[in-house]
Amino acid sequence: MKYLTSWRSPADPSSGDFSVKLDYRGFPEIFLWDNKKIEYRSGPWNGVRFSGTPEGKTPDYLKFEFVTNQDEVTYSFSVTTNNLFSRLIVNPNGVLQRLTWIPDYKQWNPFWYSPKDQCDNYRECGPYGICDVNASPVCKCPRGFEPKNLEAWNLRDGSDGCMRKTNLECMGDKFLHLRNVKLPETTTAFVDQSTSLKDCGDLCLRNCSCTAYANADIRNGGTGCVIWVSELLDIREHPSGGQNLFVRLAASDLALSPCYLF
Structure with missing residues (x-):
């Protein structure tokens, strides 16, 4: 099973306290964990997006895929436009973020994050x-x-x-x-x-x-x-x-x- 783990701090890439895992039981959904405590869940995939993340229209340059069958349960994304870069991370403060690279400023710009409120x-x-x-x-x-x-x-x-x-x-x-x-x-x-x-x-x-x-x-x-x-x-x-x-x-x-x- 593959999952995301936070850095210990912005300057320390060793494993931190937070992790994001896809739970395949029942109707699969994603959970954000602080060690052994659940902090947030995405809701299940409803064919368009995760039930708990309804924000806006998916950008044209991103393609999401969710597969669930007897052989696998996976969530993945790909960038469909050349020279565009996007990544999904959980930061050391326990925030799940999608970042997009801005070439003009040479920095990663937060595009989406959870938990929000x-x-x-x-x-x-x-x-x-x-x-x-x-x-x-x-x-x-x-x-x-x-x-x-x-x-x-x-x-x-x-x-x-x-x-x-x-x-x-x-x-x-x-x-x-x-x-x-x-x-x-x-x-x-x-x-x-x-x-x-x-x-x-x-x-x-x-x-x-x-x-x-x-x-x-x-x-x-x-x-x-x-x-x-x-x-x-x-x-x-x-x-x-x-x-x-x-x-x-x-x-x-x-x-x-x-x-x-x-």
Whole structure:
């Protein structure tokens, strides 16, 4: 397994504390580690980009490739224009950066970086919590959920996350439609690239352990199926990107809101 490791310092190229690794379990995604502690995750590859990195259009001179099958799980990029150079590093301060060489200035210019803000911090809002960098406080619970630790929540510590207001009933449950979000952690998720979104929802409903579902690929209106059977971790809103996520709720928690799908 190949991965990126930071330098110890800008002047010391020995191995530092930070590393960036592609976790191939479940629905593969990239994690930034500080020794044995996760600092950030990219979200899974959705056919266009990683779910948690929705920023803008890919530059014409870069080509990204993500391969996942029974033989390999790899992420790579290439530069398609001669005399242009780009590299991906994790710096000694624990920031994942894409750098582009500027010939006129003879220096590497930061083109993209992560983590960017508070909501990029891993599990900032705990299980089922949603992080919104444009809100104050940044953590909120989705419909049908409430803070698990209200005292800490009111002090703006959302790390304990949210809990259900109403217990699930299995076949009588419905789904809350969350738009423009970074998908929850997918290392334990189930993936079927050939299943439609409708069939994915039916499959989730028949499995009483299923907590949410989404498309695996957002291209051409969406294809494939991702199903979660555990707590939903590390969700954030991305108003300019992200994708749809359908979270399982008790039917009574959706009864008064026609704007949510089921």
